[in-house]
Amino acid sequence: MxxxxxxxxxxxxxxxxxxxxxxxxxxxxxxxxxxxxxxxxxxxxxxxxxxxxxxxxxxxTRTTAGEGVIETPVDRLSLFLGRVTMLLVVVLVAVMAYEVMLRYVFERPTLWANEMSLWMAGFIFLLSGLYAMQQRSHIRIYLLYDVLPRGVQRLCDVISTGLICLFAAAMIWGSWNEARDKFLRWETFGTAFDPPIPATLKPLILLVMVLVALQAVANLVADWRKGPESHGVIDGNEVEEMIQTARAQHEQGRHD
Known part of the structure; x- marks a missing residue:
């Protein structure tokens, strides 16, 4: 890290x-x-x-246990930004804990912690969406998808990827001027701390939309030659973890 x-x-x-x-x-x-x-x-x-x-x-950048493999350069970028997002979560928790301590223990709240938390939460929310797309961990409904033949599954993947790219293009077309203006005039939040939340998050939304669209295309290319997909009610990794936990508890009970 x-x-x-x-x-x-x-x-x-x-x-x-x-x-x-x-x-x-x-x-x-x-x-x-x-x-x-x-x-x-x-x-x-x-x-x-x-x-x-x-x-x-x-x-x-390397994957850890439970993460998907790196198959394209876009995967590597998304995974790296995912690591950055994880660090931001730690910083966000530290800022909130610091504010709680000052507010309720010393009765001296800060002027900046609330806006800083809001600002970082915006970055985390956007970048974690990109990481979720790379890991294929976003919400998907498999009820019909799993029973379709692989060729139709590929067609569904093409349609969904096309819709993602279309949405990204529409977002950029509709929000580019506003995002550019907020960025160039460095629009701030209008508080005592006055962080540049509008100036940074608005352009970041468009940037992340582009990256999500690229990641969706990369996923489509990487998954194209894979076999038919089938998703159980419980993930295989979860089953393995449950088995290992049960074994550990059983061994501990025997020693006790």
């Missing part, structure tokens, strides 16, 4: 100070130019660090 952690740290810096890069690119309005400096050497180094962490993370 070293490279996902390094990538997360670099991106945290870049997201918070990204108006400096907007100014550097000559796209900033007067409000941004009056409130921020242009990107300096440190900002450039952090940006290069984020790229390096991403490249190294993609090269070293």
């Amino acid at each position: 070293i490279w996902p952690a390094a990538f997360t740290a670099c991106m945290a810096w870049l997201v918070w100070y990204f108006p400096r890069f907007i100014i550097l690119a000559g796209l900033a309005n007067d409000n941004l130019q009056s409130g921020y400096l242009t990107a300096g050497a440190l900002d450039i180094v952090v940006a290069l660090g984020a790229v390096a962490a991403l490249v190294m993370g993609l090269r070293t």
